[in-house]
Amino acid sequence: MDPRILDRLRCPVCGEPLAPATDTRALRCPRRHSFDIARQGYVNLLTGRAPHVGDTPDMVAARADFQAAGHYDVISSALAAAATDAVGRLAGAPLESTPAAAQQPGFGAYPLVVDAGAGTGRYLGAVLAALPDAVGLALDVSKPALRRAARAHPRAAAALADTWQRLPLADASTAVLLNVFAPRNGPEFHRVLHPAGTLLVVTPDTDHLAELVDTLDLLRVDPDKADRVAASLGGHFTPVSSAVHRAGLALTRPEVATVVGMGPSAWHTDAAALTTRLAALPEPVRVTVAVRLDVLRPR
Template sequence: MLKKIDKAATYLAQNLKALRCPICHNGFNIDKYALVCTSGHTYNLNKKGSINFLTTKADTTHYTRKMFEPRRKLIQAGMYAPVLAEIEKFVSDGNLLDVGTGEGSFLNQLDVKGGKFGFDIAKDGIQMASEYSELAAFFSLADLTNLPFADQSMTTVLNIFTPSNYKEFKRVLASSGQVIKVIPDRFYLQELRQAFGMKVAYDNQEVVDKFIDNFPNYSQTTVHYEFELPHHLQQDFLSMSPLEWQVSEQEKREVAKHPPQVATVHVQILQGKKS
């Protein structure tokens, strides 16, 4: 069985044209376990098969394994299965880039006929994503404002619950490419918000409007359902979201005595075409 670093090197060799150097924007060659651009900038594969393209420090403070592990458990338990099923209706054959991939579970569960690429700024997330031994994909630490992917190299840019950079998205998209953006709607995780004493309903219209400004040729789909939380994952639900950062340890302990038993998933899926 191939080591992860060998699998990644083979995957990169097959997909070199999809990458570019984030410093000089030239193409890459692969030299054993390293990408080397035509200007000599070198990026080494680590033993898990990922690369750090960042010129600044990775996030090791906010989005950590402590949050990603419960999120992974809930994704694997099917909490987002209807959302992913809807996304798959839009995904076209060709390369897919998962923006802010986190710990990689969304990308792992999507059936894509083409290359899979995921990046994040969170070090723990990319380390966990690289643990999916069965997943044929390339993961990297990268900057949203300076993507290490070539012009017109992606058919689909997937943007689930993460920030956007539409200038870079348009650059890496093929002429007939698309962005699929998933944003929370007003009742998303309302049980968690209610348990933490936060405002339940909120408005994301500004985010929708910005998307439409960049992709006037768009469609919008609402997905709204309740997911029954398995008993053994109810405590994980409390720590799967950045919402918990706003709550004291004492408040968390009180909520943990009677955790929510269902989770509302209420999202908008926006599909924007480049052409």
């Protein structure tokens, strides 16, 4: 693992720094807590049994295919632009804002971008491509996702971690934290972000994939989604800006099946009924991508 990323990791059991073990393929803290590095490249920093296993191999494969086709590049571009602005702002901020921030090795030289609930790592890779001096860490509870995220970018690493629990990172260690269609742990996001750092949250807007909802009987976006996001983070973060990013897609029926299979509707949709409904769709299928990007900073 890149030592610039390893510097920021902490043992999820005791909070001590981690270092490569000399006798096995693992990371170990001074108290001898040991965490295996999988042959696919990610490190297992999960303690105990996770309450869920995250996305399945089929869901991860569907997401990887859909993203590789460029259909969600509007999200990647928006995140890359916002992260570039955030790191530029951080470069002018005093690193001595808190004792924890002052202790971060080389913080200004190589800002850390963390993607909490990273999935395949596609968005983290896009952000790192826009930030040549940054390093990145993908966190997810899905092993199939992390196998891909570990290869998302040469300056990225990946770790198995439950983002509902304490994150395996030092206090004030992170410059930019990405949260894309994933759970939000406000207290932990606040703890690991530098006082001048930035949280970027992407959620579906009300008309996201709206053309498919009724036709295919998919889950609807909660109309109170924005309020719930604000409530979950409001005690720890101050909103800076919010913008909706949209794109129009022309999809084939197999691509529509892919976008259904990669999202939450995959858990609730009857496969046979979906196949029947898909067959009735005229091609190309016109679909709207509509996501909200909220930019927040620690209070």
